[in-house]
Amino acid sequence: MSGLLIAVCGLDGAGKTTQISLLNDWFLIKGKKILLTKQPTDYYRNDTRVREYLDHGICPNMKAIALLSAADRTWHMAKEIEPALHNGVHVISDRYIYSSYAFFRTRGLDYDYLDNIYGTLKKPDLTIFLDLEPEITLKRVMERDGNENMKYEEKDTKVFEQVRSSFLEVLPKDTLFINGALEKNTIHEQIVHRVGILLETRLVP
Numbered sequence: 378m379s380g381l382l383i384a385v386c387g388l389d390g391a392g393k394t395t396q397i398s399l400l401n402d403w404f405l406i407k408g409k410k411i412l413l414t415k416q417p418t419d420y421y422r423n424d425t426r427v428r429e430y431l432d433h434g435i436c437p438n439m440k441a442i443a444l445l446s447a448a449d450r451t452w453h454m455a456k457e458i459e460p461a462l463h464n465g466v467h468v469i470s471d472r473y474i475y476s477s478y479a480f481f482r483t484r485g486l487d488y489d490y491l492d493n494i495y496g497t498l499k500k501p502d503l504t505i506f507l508d509l510e511p512e513i514t515l516k517r518v519m520e521r522d523g524n525e526n527m528k529y530e531e532k533d534t535k536v537f538e539q540v541r542s543s544f545l546e547v548l549p550k551d552t553l554f555i556n557g558a559l560e561k562n563t564i565h566e567q568i569v570h571r572v573g574i575l576l577e578t579r580l581v582p
């Protein structure tokens with residue numbers, strides 16, 4: 378019996394890590410096996426070419442960065458996510474391919490190109506989108522990380538307004554949209570309500 382793949386999406390600072398931690402505790406209390414994972418992985422995040430862009434906005438070719446990201450996601454799927462699902466483990470991913478579509482659409486690449494490099498990757502059983510105004514998410518990031526540690530794009534609210542609209546274009550139709558401005562426990566209740574239905578109605582471990 379395969380585990381469930383749950384993707385938690387949202388802008389930087391939307392509350393993904395917070396909700397994933399609460400969901401993980403909820404699964405553990407039920408005695409379920411869980412893999413918490415994150416995309417992109419550190420191979421992509423720590424790549425010097427990616428860092429040059431994320432930290433300083435320097436990039437000679439955006440398709441090359443998107444390909445690094447696609448390689449990272451494809452490898453991550455084969456190496457971590459699929460084996461876990463096959464072993465009956467439920468996988469919660471902090472960000473998923475929809476982040477790549479949203480960010481790279483904003484960075485000027487077209488949808489068909491992105492669909493070619495990400496479109497064959499497995500669709501999640503549940504996609505959650507924590508929706509919140511960029512002004513609030515970026516304020517949270519600044520309070521959490523400090524202005525000096527913010528990424529190049531995080532310094533411009535307009536970039537994140539575009540990322541948010543791109544998300545709304547690319548997310549699956551059955552995405553669970555949640556108002557990220559709600560109180561943490563209220564959001565958690567909405568998430569476990571939907572996850573509970575999935576556990577009851579699907580043949581899952």
Ligand SMILES: Nc1ncnc2c1ncn2[C@@H]1O[C@H](COP(=O)(O)OP(=O)(O)OP(=O)(O)O)[C@@H](O)[C@H]1O
Nearest residue numbers: 388389390391392393394395517521557559560561
């Ligand atoms: N519902 C909420 N209401 C108010 N503050 C929140 C809420 N959820 C999370 N926060 C706070 O906002 C900040 C960002 O939350 P968190 O780290 O969970 O976001 P994230 O989406 O994982 O961010 P990133 O993508 O940058 O890793 C943290 O300081 C967290 O405590």
Ligand SMILES: Cc1cn([C@H]2C[C@H](O)[C@@H](COP(=O)(O)O)O2)c(=O)[nH]c1=O
Nearest residue numbers: 389416417431446472476477480528530
């Ligand atoms: C998904 C994705 C993200 N990025 C960049 C853009 C964001 O500001 C950060 C997210 O990092 P965090 O540690 O999760 O906050 O990474 C990217 O360049 N490519 C992507 O596919």
